Amino acid sequence: MSNVRTRLAELSSEEIEHFLGEVPRLCLEGGQLNKLCRLLTDFDFIEAKINHPKFGVQALIEDYDLIDGAELLSHPEYDLETVKALELIQGALRLSAHILIQDTKQVAEQFWGRLQCFQVPKIQAILEQAKQSKTLWFRPLTLSFTPPGGRLLRTLAGHCGSVKAILVTPDSKRVISGSSDCTLKVWDLKTGKELHTLTGHSNSVYALTVTPDGKRVISGSSDSTLKVWNLETGEELHTLTGHRASVNALTVTPDGKQVISGSSDSTLKVWNLETGEELHTLTGHTASVNALTVTPDGKRVISGSYDCTLKVWNLETAEELFTFNRHLSSVIAVFITPDGKRVLSVSSNNNLKVWDLETRKELSSVTYRGDRVSAVTVTRDGLRVIFCSSDNTLKAWNPDTTEELISLKDHSAPVNAIAVTPDGLRVISGSRDKTLKVWNLETRKELSTLTGHSAPVNTVAITPDGLRVISGLSDNTLKVWNLQTREEVSTLSGHSAPVNAVAITPDGLRVISGSSDNTLIVQKLRTRQGVFSFITNLIKIGQMFTSYVHSAPVNAVAITPDGLQVIFGSSDNTLKVWNFLTMGEKLFPFDAQQDSSNAVVTYKSKQRISSSLDISENSSQTLVQSGLMFHFRIGLLKKTLTIWYLVTEKKREKLTLNPRDGTTMTSDFRWAIYFSENKNLIVQDMNTGEEVSSLSSFYPGKNKYLFLDSNGKLFIDFCHEILPEIEPDNNEFHNTTLRNEHPVTEHKSVAQSHQDSINAVAVASNGSQVISGSSDCTLKVWNLETGEQLFTLTGHRHSVCTVTVTPDCKLAISGSSDCTLKVWNLETGEQLFTLTGHSASVNAVTVTPNGKYVISAANDNTLIIWNLDSRKAIASFTGESPFSCCAVAPDGWTIVAGDSSGRVHFLRLEGMEA
Numbered sequence: 001m002s003n004v005r006t007r008l009a010e011l012s013s014e015e016i017e018h019f020l021g022e023v024p025r026l027c028l029e030g031g032q033l034n035k036l037c038r039l040l041t042d043f044d045f046i047e048a049k050i051n052h053p054k055f056g057v058q059a060l061i062e063d064y065d066l067i068d069g070a071e072l073l074s075h076p077e078y079d080l081e082t083v084k085a086l087e088l089i090q091g092a093l094r095l096s097a098h099i100l101i102q103d104t105k106q107v108a109e110q111f112w113g114r115l116q117c118f119q120v121p122k123i124q125a126i127l128e129q130a131k132q133s134k135t136l137w138f139r140p141l142t143l144s145f146t147p148p149g150g151r152l153l154r155t156l157a158g159h160c161g162s163v164k165a166i167l168v169t170p171d172s173k174r175v176i177s178g179s180s181d182c183t184l185k186v187w188d189l190k191t192g193k194e195l196h197t198l199t200g201h202s203n204s205v206y207a208l209t210v211t212p213d214g215k216r217v218i219s220g221s222s223d224s225t226l227k228v229w230n231l232e233t234g235e236e237l238h239t240l241t242g243h244r245a246s247v248n249a250l251t252v253t254p255d256g257k258q259v260i261s262g263s264s265d266s267t268l269k270v271w272n273l274e275t276g277e278e279l280h281t282l283t284g285h286t287a288s289v290n291a292l293t294v295t296p297d298g299k300r301v302i303s304g305s306y307d308c309t310l311k312v313w314n315l316e317t318a319e320e321l322f323t324f325n326r327h328l329s330s331v332i333a334v335f336i337t338p339d340g341k342r343v344l345s346v347s348s349n350n351n352l353k354v355w356d357l358e359t360r361k362e363l364s365s366v367t368y369r370g371d372r373v374s375a376v377t378v379t380r381d382g383l384r385v386i387f388c389s390s391d392n393t394l395k396a397w398n399p400d401t402t403e404e405l406i407s408l409k410d411h412s413a414p415v416n417a418i419a420v421t422p423d424g425l426r427v428i429s430g431s432r433d434k435t436l437k438v439w440n441l442e443t444r445k446e447l448s449t450l451t452g453h454s455a456p457v458n459t460v461a462i463t464p465d466g467l468r469v470i471s472g473l474s475d476n477t478l479k480v481w482n483l484q485t486r487e488e489v490s491t492l493s494g495h496s497a498p499v500n501a502v503a504i505t506p507d508g509l510r511v512i513s514g515s516s517d518n519t520l521i522v523q524k525l526r527t528r529q530g531v532f533s534f535i536t537n538l539i540k541i542g543q544m545f546t547s548y549v550h551s552a553p554v555n556a557v558a559i560t561p562d563g564l565q566v567i568f569g570s571s572d573n574t575l576k577v578w579n580f581l582t583m584g585e586k587l588f589p590f591d592a593q594q595d596s597s598n599a600v601v602t603y604k605s606k607q608r609i610s611s612s613l614d615i616s617e618n619s620s621q622t623l624v625q626s627g628l629m630f631h632f633r634i635g636l637l638k639k640t641l642t643i644w645y646l647v648t649e650k651k652r653e654k655l656t657l658n659p660r661d662g663t664t665m666t667s668d669f670r671w672a673i674y675f676s677e678n679k680n681l682i683v684q685d686m687n688t689g690e691e692v693s694s695l696s697s698f699y700p701g702k703n704k705y706l707f708l709d710s711n712g713k714l715f716i717d718f719c720h721e722i723l724p725e726i727e728p729d730n731n732e733f734h735n736t737t738l739r740n741e742h743p744v745t746e747h748k749s750v751a752q753s754h755q756d757s758i759n760a761v762a763v764a765s766n767g768s769q770v771i772s773g774s775s776d777c778t779l780k781v782w783n784l785e786t787g788e789q790l791f792t793l794t795g796h797r798h799s800v801c802t803v804t805v806t807p808d809c810k811l812a813i814s815g816s817s818d819c820t821l822k823v824w825n826l827e828t829g830e831q832l833f834t835l836t837g838h839s840a841s842v843n844a845v846t847v848t849p850n851g852k853y854v855i856s857a858a859n860d861n862t863l864i865i866w867n868l869d870s871r872k873a874i875a876s877f878t879g880e881s882p883f884s885c886c887a888v889a890p891d892g893w894t895i896v897a898g899d900s901s902g903r904v905h906f907l908r909l910e911g912m913e914a
Contacts, residue, residue, distance in 0.1 A: 094154050097154065156187050182204065183198060207219065209251055264289075292304075300313060311324075346376045394439070460502070463508040476517075763784070801817055815842030840882070848888055852869065861881060
């Protein structure tokens with residue numbers, strides 16, 4: 001316990017208020033810089049002032065402004081380290097302010113998440129003091145948040161919806177934002193304080209502009225209206241009606257007397273700002289008007305439209321003067337140089353053009369090779385174009401050299417709007433993550449690299465030995481982390497869409513990932529080598545036998561404790577259970593002949609197969625048969641099949657097939673079965689190439705697939721309508737060769753009772769039950785042996801997003817988009833109690849190994865740990881982005897969580913050991 005904490009404990013409430021509020025100023029006035037520095041580097045003082053109802057984080061931030069770094073260095077007892085420590089602490093407080101305003105108990109978590117990378121003695125001392133001040137809490141083990149000293153200065157949080165528009169007042173003191181929550185907010189740019197919330201629109205606010213005197217702000221909305229507001233009082237002065245669709249763009253004439261609006265109704269309107277009267281309607285565009293700017297003399301307005309053109313209009317006569325029409329995509333931004341001679345326009349295909357207003361010619365054109373641009377602004381000097389991209393970043397670009405000057409990424413969702421302060425030193429961005437961020441354009445300091453991905457983290461899992469973490473994310477990859485060092489070990493790829501679910505086998509050797517590409521992939525963790533893949537668009541074989549993948553994204557994967565079965569949940573509303581051991585063992589990469597299309601391996605066989613086209617192909621298809629996978633491409637004429645011996649790597653003689661549709665093989669690869677061009681069902685000996693059977697009357701002229709079951713019976717799928725089994729009438733063929741001794745999988749059950757997408761799957765540790773959670777708001781409990789449905793658990797009001805089971809198999813805990821967790825009795829199906837505390841969708845739940853605590857991750861940017869006995873939240877951790885997933889290590893106190901910004905948070909539950 002520090003001296004400050006001891007002293008505060010001895011003071012009355014009035015004396016505490018005086019100490020926290022007045023002592024810093026009195027120290028400065030009395031020349032006691034040493035005492036002031038000690039206070040401002042004392043965690044107990046910092047925490048006490050933040051938690052005092054009269055002060056808070058902003059008052060504390062202003063205490064650091066009392067100290068002039070240059071003056072401090074003039075005293076011999078101070079050095080650069082002291083100045084640096086004070087700057088870092090203030091910077092961390094400024095970056096954390098939006099979180100500490102909502103939860104004043106998060107000071108220690110924020111300091112550990114932002115400052116632990118700085119090896120400054122006073123910083124390390126304050127971190128240790130913060131650690132000692134907490135009992136049960138989430139301590140970041142790595143840099144979890146943006147550290148101070150970089151370009152990001154502050155985050156403004158308060159909107160309930162996506163930020164759609166931003167502007168800065170001419171005096172650079174205030175920021176105004178418009179949102180999909182139908183409101184405008186006015187912010188103090190220095191302190192980050194929300195000054196006003198302006199309400200009145202009935203739909204999203206898409207456009208903002210301010211009068212030159214900074215006294216009035218005008219907003220445009222998708223409710224088709226404009227509103228004029230008094231910026232000092234927040235009072236609504238006028239509502240301007242006349243547009244027939246959303247108002248997308250606004251600009252004010254330099255004299256402040258008129259406002260021009262651009263709309264999705266393809267028109268511009270000119271309004272008198274004093275009276276609210278409509279003066280002109282400018283028609284000529286054939287699509288939505290997205291961008292507007294006025295020349296410095298106030299005589300002309302330039303508009304940009306979805307019709308790929310810019311138009312120049314005379315404001316006095318409402319006449320269209322001329323059109324620039326060389327863009328190939330929608331014009332999303334228009335700017336004019338201060339001298340009024342050049343126009344800059346940016347289109348949705350990232351093309352920037354510079355036009356001469358006098359000669360009406362295009363001067364230059366350059367295209368940025370990056371992600372799609374969603375909003376653009378230009379600094380007053382015209383030397384930097386700043387745009388936001390669909391990958392959640394802001395970039396500053398030199399339009400003359402096409403050089404990328406700055407890349408800023410701290411939002412957790414795409415950025416919709418940006419504005420630059422008149423001095424060109426700061427840029428403010430607004431995002432779908434409901435926040436605004438203030439950036440310093442001049443800072444050139446290099447910061448520590450944050451642990452994380454370049455895309456949202458959708459799922460995390462920890463190996464049974466607690467040594468590795470696997471995270472799956474939206475850039476289609478998985479990453480393997482060393483849990484002890486918190487360093488990235490490797491990246492696993494293979495999916496063609498976001499990875500939604502990850503499960504690790506009990507031996508810790510393999511990872512199974514499920515994806516939005518409808519597939520699952522099994523990979524070895526140690527060798528990073530693909531074991532096998534479940535490929536989309538495989539054969540369809542009805543209820544009893546089904547394909548290795550779902551017909552929709554795979555959202556959840558779970559493995560039984562014995563490692564023998566894997567369960568998949570999908571957006572196709574089904575839950576499928578497979579025998580894991582018989583899926584396959586290894587994918588052998590090899591280079592076949594130049595014209596081959598793909599290669600596959602028979603299960604536990606000595607052959608690998610490639611298909612090759614004699615002519616150009618026009619489509620492809622992959623089929624699965626019990627015991628092998630066979631891929632071929634459908635061409636215009638005949639196809640060829642090449643067989644390889646795996647041991648000798650010698651190529652067997654080519655055998656020619658002439659399939660029209662549907663091909664399958666027996667497990668010993670002796671017989672091929674397919675429909676021929678003449679619509680007969682052909683059985684072909686793959687050793688000799690001889691046709692041993694030709695059956696007619698089975699082909700109705702539609703696409704179909706073939707499948708052999710484990711008893712050698714043939715199933716035919718005609719456009720997914722399963723016909724009764726067909727036994728070929730060749731006795732030798734039926735009795736001896738259609739025998740499947742090594743099925744690729746044993747499909748034990750298909751659960752199709754859910755009415756909507758299955759989002760979560762959990763297996764009880766005794767291996768007897770599977771619990772599935774669905775968007776139909778229910779959970780279902782299944783007997784894993786029989787596939788029988790035991791219970792349907794109802795109570796959630798919205799989608800069930802996640803489910804887990806306690807180690808004793810007695811309880812299931814579910815999380816929902818209704819913001820709650822529910823605890824269920826697995827023996828009776830009874831709902832025991834509900835845990836409330838989150839304010840947004842609960843995306844993940846996990847139970848500590850002792851079964852006493854549950855950790856939940858939610859879209860409200862928080863992790864919460866709950867005591868199941870007391871049914872209360874006992875600790876929380878607030879991040880900067882929605883948490884999408886979390887996992888607890890076998891030690892019971894190491895937590896890994898992933899968020900939508902792409903960061904992987906490594907946390908320690910301090911106090912759990914006790």
